[in-house]
Structure formats: C-alpha cells, structure tokens
Amino acid sequence: MHAPGQKLNGSEIFFECLRRENVEYIFGYPGGALLKVYETLYDVRDIRHILVRHEQGATHMAEGYARATGKPGVVLVTSGPGATNTVTGITNAYMDSSPLVVFTGQVPSSLIGNDAFQEADIVGITRPITKHNFLVKDVRELASTIRKAFYLATNGRPGPVLVDMPKDVLNAECAFEWPESVDIRGFKPTLKCHQNQVEKAAHRIAKAKKPLFYIGGGVISSEATEELRRLATEQNIPVTMTLQGLGAFPGDHPLSMGMLGMHGTYWANQAVNNCDVLIAVGARFDDRVTGKTDTFATQAYIIHNDIDPTNVDKNIKVDLPVVGDAKHFLASLFKEMPKQVEDRSAWLSEIRKWQEECPLTYTVENDSLKTEFVIDEVSKQTNGNAVVTTDVGQHQMWTTQYYRFRKPRSIITSGGLGTMGYGLPAAIGAAFGVTDRPVVLFCGDGGFMMNVQELVTAVHYKVPVKIFLINNSFLGMVRQWQELFHQEKYSFTDLGDSNPDFVKVAEAFGCRAMRAENPEEARRAITDALAWNEGPVLVDFRVIKKDMVFPMVPAGGSISDMLLTRLNPKTMV
Amino acid sequence: MKHIISVLVENKFGTLSRVAAMFSARGFNLESISIGETEDTEISRMTIVTRGDDQIISQVLKQLNRLVDTIKVTDLTKQPHVERELLLMTLKLSRATQHEIFGLTNVFKGKVVDIKQKSITIEVIGSPDKINTTIDIFRPYGIRELARSGAVAIHRGES
Numbered sequence: 001m002h003a004p005g006q007k008l009n010g011s012e013i014f015f016e017c018l019r020r021e022n023v024e025y026i027f028g029y030p031g032g033a034l035l036k037v038y039e040t041l042y043d044v045r046d047i048r049h050i051l052v053r054h055e056q057g058a059t060h061m062a063e064g065y066a067r068a069t070g071k072p073g074v075v076l077v078t079s080g081p082g083a084t085n086t087v088t089g090i091t092n093a094y095m096d097s098s099p100l101v102v103f104t105g106q107v108p109s110s111l112i113g114n115d116a117f118q119e120a121d122i123v124g125i126t127r128p129i130t131k132h133n134f135l136v137k138d139v140r141e142l143a144s145t146i147r148k149a150f151y152l153a154t155n156g157r158p159g160p161v162l163v164d165m166p167k168d169v170l171n172a173e174c175a176f177e178w179p180e181s182v183d184i185r186g187f188k189p190t191l192k193c194h195q196n197q198v199e200k201a202a203h204r205i206a207k208a209k210k211p212l213f214y215i216g217g218g219v220i221s222s223e224a225t226e227e228l229r230r231l232a233t234e235q236n237i238p239v240t241m242t243l244q245g246l247g248a249f250p251g252d253h254p255l256s257m258g259m260l261g262m263h264g265t266y267w268a269n270q271a272v273n274n275c276d277v278l279i280a281v282g283a284r285f286d287d288r289v290t291g292k293t294d295t296f297a298t299q300a301y302i303i304h305n306d307i308d309p310t311n312v313d314k315n316i317k318v319d320l321p322v323v324g325d326a327k328h329f330l331a332s333l334f335k336e337m338p339k340q341v342e343d344r345s346a347w348l349s350e351i352r353k354w355q356e357e358c359p360l361t362y363t364v365e366n367d368s369l370k371t372e373f374v375i376d377e378v379s380k381q382t383n384g385n386a387v388v389t390t391d392v393g394q395h396q397m398w399t400t401q402y403y404r405f406r407k408p409r410s411i412i413t414s415g416g417l418g419t420m421g422y423g424l425p426a427a428i429g430a431a432f433g434v435t436d437r438p439v440v441l442f443c444g445d446g447g448f449m450m451n452v453q454e455l456v457t458a459v460h461y462k463v464p465v466k467i468f469l470i471n472n473s474f475l476g477m478v479r480q481w482q483e484l485f486h487q488e489k490y491s492f493t494d495l496g497d498s499n500p501d502f503v504k505v506a507e508a509f510g511c512r513a514m515r516a517e518n519p520e521e522a523r524r525a526i527t528d529a530l531a532w533n534e535g536p537v538l539v540d541f542r543v544i545k546k547d548m549v550f551p552m553v554p555a556g557g558s559i560s561d562m563l564l565t566r567l568n569p570k571t572m573v
Numbered sequence: 574m575k576h577i578i579s580v581l582v583e584n585k586f587g588t589l590s591r592v593a594a595m596f597s598a599r600g601f602n603l604e605s606i607s608i609g610e611t612e613d614t615e616i617s618r619m620t621i622v623t624r625g626d627d628q629i630i631s632q633v634l635k636q637l638n639r640l641v642d643t644i645k646v647t648d649l650t651k652q653p654h655v656e657r658e659l660l661l662m663t664l665k666l667s668r669a670t671q672h673e674i675f676g677l678t679n680v681f682k683g684k685v686v687d688i689k690q691k692s693i694t695i696e697v698i699g700s701p702d703k704i705n706t707t708i709d710i711f712r713p714y715g716i717r718e719l720a721r722s723g724a725v726a727i728h729r730g731e732s
Contacts, residue, residue: 127591128598132641135587152641186583187641310635313628 004178010139010170011040014103015047017146020178023047023074025065025432027058031078032118033105036170050432050461053453055082057425059089060451063098064429067412068387068439070223072099072153073429079105080118083164084125088419091129093160095416096244097217099153100160101146102130108168109137123164131159132187139172144179151182156189157308158221189307193324193332200320201279201303202336208277210347211237212300214260214289217244217415218282218307218326225249225408227330228281235337236344238351240268242283243415247405251384257351258360261289262553263397267354269551269559272297274350280304282326285315286416287556295558305329358551358564360401364519369543371395371470374522375402378440378468381526386440387412387430391423391447394476397549399442409434421450427465428458438466438530445471445499455509458536466529467506467538472545473499480548484563496545506538513538575604576630577656577726580619580637581645584610588642592619595640601625601633605701605723616644620725622701653729659696659722660704661686665715666693674714681707692717700724 002008002016014037018026026049030038041049052058055077062073073093077086083104093100107116123135132152134145142165149161205211219228225248232239232255239249240257249256257268272278278300283289285304290296293316304311304318305326312321322329362372375398378386384406390396390413405411412430414422427441448469458465473496482490506513512532516522516539525539552563582588589608596603604622611618623633630648637646649656664674666688674693678685683697697707701724708719 123587124590127587128594184641186644308639310632310639312635314632317628 002176005175007173008176009036009173010142010165011036013139013142013174013176014146014165014170015040015044016176017143017178018047018074021072021146021150025050026074026076027052027061027065027429028076029055029058029078029082031082031105033079033107033167034076034170036167037076037105049076050457052425053456054451055085056089056421057451057454057457059086059093059100059102060419060422060425061429061432061454061457062100063089063093063096064389064412064426065433066093066098066100067426068409068430069433070221070409071433072101072150075100075102077102077104078118079107079122080120082118083122084120087125087129088417090126090160090162092414092417092419092422094129094131096414097158097221098160099158101149101153102160102162104162104164105170106135106164106166109166110168112166122162126162129160130162133162133164135164136166136169139169139174142169143177147179147182148184152184152187156187157218190309190323191307191325191328193305193322193329195332197320197322198329198332199336201322202333204277204301204303204320205235205237205279205333206338206342209342209344210275210350211235211277211279211344212257212271212275213237213239213249214242214272214278214280214283215239215245215248216242216281216283219245219248219330220282220408222282222307222326223408224282224325224327224330227327227334231330231334231337234334235341236348237279238271238348240264240271242286242289243400243411243413245283246400247408247410250406251404252406259400261286262291262555263400263549263551265355265360265401266358266551266562266564267351269553269562270354271351273299273559275300278302280306280318281329282306284311287315290316291553291561292556292558295560366520367518369516369518369522369541370547371398371472371541371543372402372547373519374468374470374526374541374543375399375442377523377526379403381530382438382440386410386438387434389413389423389427389430389439389441391441391443392418392420392477393444393447394480394547394549395442395444395470397477401549420444420447423447424451424467425454425457427467428454428463431463431465439464440466440468442468442470444476445469445473445495445502446475448502452505455506455511455536459510462535464533465536467536468526468529469502469538469540470543471499471502471540472543472547474545476547477549479545483548485554502538502540511536511538513540515540515542517542574626574630575622575624576633576648576650577654577724578621578623578634578637579647579649579726579728580621580643581611582608582617582619583642583644584615584617585642588617589619591640591642592621592637595636596623599632599636601629607723607725609725620723622724647728649726649728654726655729656700656724656726657698658701658704658724659698660707660719661694661696662708662711662719663687663692663694663717664711665717666691670714674711677710681710683707
C-alpha cells in the first residue's frame with residue numbers, strides 16, 4: 001500500500017483505491033484504453049484479476065459475486081465495444097438492485113467527441129441504467145470519484161455505478177489522497193423508519209386476523225432475515241417471497257408459503273387475495289407479482305416498507321408507506337408488537353387447505369426425465385444448502401418451486417430484466433465469492449449458448465460450478481406461451497435440429513461433462529457432479545419437451561385467472 | 574393538472590441530460606425546462622413545468638429526488654411563488670400596422686428591442702398565461718419568428 005501524499009499515476013491510484021475498498025476480485029478484459037492499468041496490474045498481487053471472455057460475462061460474474069457475498073462486484077473493461085458490451089449486465093444489476101462498480105477505459109480527453117477509434121459515450125449510454133455514473137476529467141479527482149462510486153453502489157438501495165477513465169487521466173500523476181469520508185449532498189437515503197409509521201403498522205398487524213408478509217430482495221440485501229424470522233415466528237404470520245426474496249425465510253418452515261406471483265404457489269396467491277393486512281418489505285409490486293393491479297390484494301390493508309421512496313405508490317397505491325431500511329423496519333416493528341399474539345390458527349388452516357387443494361406435484365416415469373425431478377433431486381442431495389444460480393425461463397420458475405431455499409443469498413437469478421445468458425457467468429462469479437457451499441447452475445439450452453464462452457473462464461480458473469443443463473431442445477417458456485396463447489405456432493423456438501452436442505462442447509472447452517436421460521441416470525450424475533470439485537462439471541439433462549410450468553397467472557390477469565394444469569386450463573376453485 | 578417544480582442541481586455537465594432523460598424514460602410530460610446558475614456557482618436552478626395527476630406528480634418529485642445530482646426538489650404549485658417567462662417575437666411591420674403594434678406592446682408592458690423597415694422585434698415578460706395571450710393577440714399581424722424561455726420561478730420571500 002502506498003502512503004497518502006505520495007506521487008502516483010492514475011493507474012496506481014486506481015489500484016490503491018481498490019485496495020482501500022477491500023476489493024478481492026476484478027472481473028475484466030484488457031484493451032487499448034486500459035494498457036496503463038494492465039501494465040500496473042502485472043505486478044499487483046493482492047487483488048485477483050479474473051480474465052473473462054466477453055465483457056457481458058464480466059458484469060454478470062461481478063453481479064453473481066455481489067449477490068453471493070453482499071460485497072460490491074468490480075468490473076474493468078476497455079473503451080468503445082468493451083464498454084458497450086457491459087450494457088446488458090449493468091441494466092440487469094440496475095433492475096435487481098445489485099451493487100456493482102464498473103470501470104471503463106476511455107479515449108484520451110483531447111479526443112473525446114471526435115469519433116475516435118474505440119470511442120463510445122458510455123456515460124451517456126449508461127445514464128438511465130446506472131444509479132449514477134462519472135467521467136473522470138482530472139487525475140486529481142480519480143480517488144474521490146472511486147470512493148464515491150463504491151459509496152453510491154452500496155448505500156441505500158444498491159445498484160450499479162460506472163466510472164469512465166480517459167487514457168490520459170490514467171497516465172497523469174498527482175499526489176495520492178484518499179478521502180476518509182464521503183459526503184454527497186444529493187444522496188441522503190432514509191435508513192431509519194419514521195417511528196409513527198412503525199407504530200401504526202404494529203397496531204394494524206396486531207389486530208389482523210389474516211396477516212401476510214410479502215418479502216422481496218431488499219430483506220436479503222439489508223441482511224434482515226433474522227429480524228424477519230423472529231417477527232414472523234413470534235407473531236405467527238405466514239411469509240410469501242418474491243423471486244429475489246427466496247431464502248429470506250426458510251423454505252422448509254411451516255409458515256413459508258413459497259413464491260407468489262405469475263408462477264407462484266396456488267396457496268401463496270390465494271393468501272394474497274384473502275389476507276386482511278399485507279406487509280410488503282423490500283419488494284416493489286412488480287407486474288410479475290401483482291398481475292392485474294386492481295384485483296391485487298383487494299381485501300388487504302397494505303403496509304409497504306422500502307428504502308427507495310420511488311417504489312412506494314408506483315404500481316399499487318398502499319395504505320401505509322414506511323420508507324427506510326428493511327432491517328430497521330423489522331427490528332423496530334418487533335419491539336412495537338404486543339407479546340399477546342392474536343389467534344391465527346383459522347387463517348393458517350385456511351392456507352393449509354389451499355395447499356392440500358393444489359400442491360406442487362409432478363410425475364416420474366422411468367424412461368423419461370422432467371426438470372422438476374432434476375431440481376427436486378438437487379434440492380434433496382444438497383439439503384437446500386447450495387448457492388443456486390439460474391438462467392431465465394421455465395427451469396428458473398421450476399427452481400423457485402422445487403428447490404427448498406433455506407438460507408439467504410442462495411438464489412442468484414435475473415429477475416427484473418430476465419436476461420438469458422446470465423446464469424453461467426453469474427454462477428462463476430458466485431463461486432469466486434463463496435467457497436464453503438456448492439454452487440449450482442440450472443440453465444436452459446437456449447440461455448447456455450448466450451454466454452457459453454465463459455466456460456473457458458470456469459475451466460481456466462478451475463471453478464467448481466455444477467452446470468446442470470436443462471436441455472429440452474426448445475426455448476421452453478416461449479414455447480409454453482405459444483402453446484397456451486398463440487395457437488401452438490412454435491415459431492423459431494425449436495432448437496432441436498440446430499443445438500450442438502453439449503457434452504462434446506463442454507469437453508472441447510476442457511470441462512468434464514456427462515449426460516442423463518432418465519431419473520436413475522440423473523440421480524447418479526447429480527451425486528457424481530456434487531462430489532467432484534476439481535473444476536466445472538456439466539450434466540446434459542435431456543428432459544421432455546412438452547412440460548409446462550403451472551400454476552400460471554397469465555400476464556396482466558388476476559389471480560382468479562390462474563391456470564392450474566394443462567388439461568383444464570380454466571379450472572379455478 | 575399543471576405543476577411548476579423548482580430543482581436545485583449540481584452545476585455539472587450531464588445534469589440536464591439526466592433530468593430530461595428521466596422524464597422521457599418514465600413517460601412523464603415535460604412542458605418546459607429552464608436552467609441557470611444560482612448565486613452559488615456550483616449549483617444551478619431548474620424550473621420544470623409538467624402535468625399529471627397527484628400520483629404521477631408524486632412519482633415525478635420522488636424520481637427527481639432520487640437523481641444523485643439533485644440537491645433539493647420543491648413543488649411550487651401550491652406555495653406562494655412568482656413565475657415568469659420571457660418572449661422574444663419578430664413580427665411583420667407595415668405603415669398600416671405599426672401604430673397598433675406599438676400600442677399593443679405597451680398594453681403588454683413589452684419593449685421594442687429591434688426595428689427594421691419591414692420587421693419589429695418585441696420582448697414581453699410575464700406568466701406563461703400572459704405570454705400565451707400575447708402571442709394570440711399578435712398573431713394576426715404576422716409572426717415571423719418567436720422564442721420563449723420557458724418558465725422560471727421562485728418562492729416569494731418571507732415577510
């Protein structure tokens with residue numbers, strides 16, 4: 001570490017700042033505008049640079065790392081195409097509120113605006129998809145800008161921040177000064193909830209006969225899961241979670257309702273429809289959760305706690321907004337709740353009745369394979385203890401239904417943006433961050449090909465990710481919608497004729513691979529893959545094509561429009 | 574309903590673009606936006622005129638606040654405030670119309686800022702409503718060009 005006041009060049013300052021932010025890993029790819037940085041990096045030993053094979057991969061890896069560890073993910077890419085390749089990953093992190101700091105090289109200041117070689121106005125391009133971004137114009141502002149970038153990415157509602165660094169700034173020298181504190185006058189997130197609002201919430205919940213927690217990813221990012229468990233179990237309040245909220249409350253606890261929304265459980269959605277007080281914490285009433293908004297939770301008095309005031313009254317008009325950090329909210333609420341708990345057995349047995357009416361089930365046949373079986377089996381063999389990453393589509397929804405998440409930071413998945421190609425790099429990033437739990441990826445055959453190049457990264461660094469390829473030779477979720485709503489016109493979703501042999505592909509990358517075509521082979525392959533930690537391993541599960549994810553609330557529909565099975569889609573009790 | 578919002582922002586490049594981009598990305602109406610330095614050269618004041626129901630305006634205010642470069646957001650609509658806009662307008666001029674144009678300029682407490690053989694440029698300051706009326710009244714004389722500054726507004730001082 002260099003002492004403050006020492007004269008350093010921009011590249012040296014860059015690494016000095018990263019050290020002070022306790023950065024362990026950089027996910028990056030070199031290029032012309034970053035030559036000075038990579039020259040300095042050559043001798044850096046205390047920060048590990050992971051060479052990706054595409055800049056999009058770097059952003060998803062950094063996000064996987066961030067979601068698995070709670071620490072900000074760091075990306076380093078060059079100007080122009082290097083920078084524009086990060087756009088999808090940055091948008092994904094923005095939609096799912098993941099802390100990311102993306103450093104981009106830029107052409108020299110004197111050439112900016114001249115359509116120079118590998119120039120792109122990345123600050124302009126990423127303005128609407130970052131929490132904030134910076135162009136550093138003077139080396140003397142580099143350290144304070146990096147400090148601010150990490151501060152913004154990790155405080156309040158987390159999100160991606162981009163720092164654009166022109167080549168001349170990275171070469172220029174100045175005395176290194178590390179600002180000990182950060183003060184940004186336009187950024188003062190409300191962390192503490194207003195006591196009055198908390199008291200009102202407590203009063204309402206105490207009287208509620210049918211309360212329900214609706215928990216989002218905010219509870220996980222604010223590390224409030226213990227506060228939630230204590231409050232829900234003491235007060236006997238059932239808990240349903242969003243895609244990003246899974247794991248915030250133990251999935252094997254009797255009060256857990258699983259996920260709500262479009263592919264949520266029947267009983268969670270019925271509970272939302274029938275509850276008298278809905279307590280939303282760190283969730284944003286996404287359209288995949290609410291369906292048709294004017295039929296959502298119509299019986300309920302809605303309490304909404306969120307750290308971002310713009311989430312309040314955005315999609316749904318709530319009765320009691322409580323702006324602040326989820327951890328503070330749940331802890332203060334616990335203090336305010338009467339210890340004499342309302343009898344809620346009638347409510348819980350009503351929910352149990354829905355659960356028995358329409359449980360999550362699937363059938364097993366000896367000579368064919370279903371995704372539900374694979375996920376259920378992985379859940380059993382890992383005892384719900386794995387860090388599970390997914391790609392986007394049917395397998396993702398089945399993961400929410402059949403993997404029993406027991407701990408926070410266990411599901412890493414693209415929610416808001418629904419980015420196919422997210423899973424593989426996110427799993428690799430997560431595996432750099434977490435070494436004491438297995439890291440598992442469920443990925444469709446469509447999404448796998450979208451960032452398949454990162455298999456090289458996994459092989460090169462011997463990352464022990466378990467790649468469970470759910471291969472139905474179809475873009476399954478699109479196929480499902482085509483079957484249900486588009487006259488079975490399977491337009492460009494059949495990949496059967498064009499898919500490669502995934503076992504051979506993996507082997508060509510130097511990755512161990514095997515295939516499973518029935519439940520027995522699948523069970524053995526899962527056991528084998530989980531036990532092998534020398535590097536990545538891929539299992540090509542050849543699952544049936546025609547499987548569909550149920551229950552399903554059609555887009556824009558009400559919970560009462562829920563489809564329960566393929567055979568009688570309009571069945572509703 | 575029309576709202577007039579005053580926003581103090583960091584006087585940095587890109588701030589205007591962040592605000593304007595937020596309006597278009599979120600589908601908010603942006604009737605006018607004007608910006609200029611304040612007494613503190615590090616801070617600019619934006620005056621934004623927008624329309625929407627209470628739910629939309631509440632989102633507009635919160636989304637403005639969420640931008641890191643905004644320092645303070647005030648909805649002036651329901652508070653005592655002064656609102657002004659500047660109009661510069663060039664009209665066709667002829668012997669037949671010149672007296673009427675001079676007369677009307679006085680009625681609107683405007684000024685003649687340029688005059689040529691066949692054209693006259695006047696300036697009028699007032700509320701956006703007054704500016705609208707001015708334009709309507711002068712239209713029959715033939716407007717060659719006009720420029721409006723967009724509204725600027727400020728709180729009325731304490732008594």
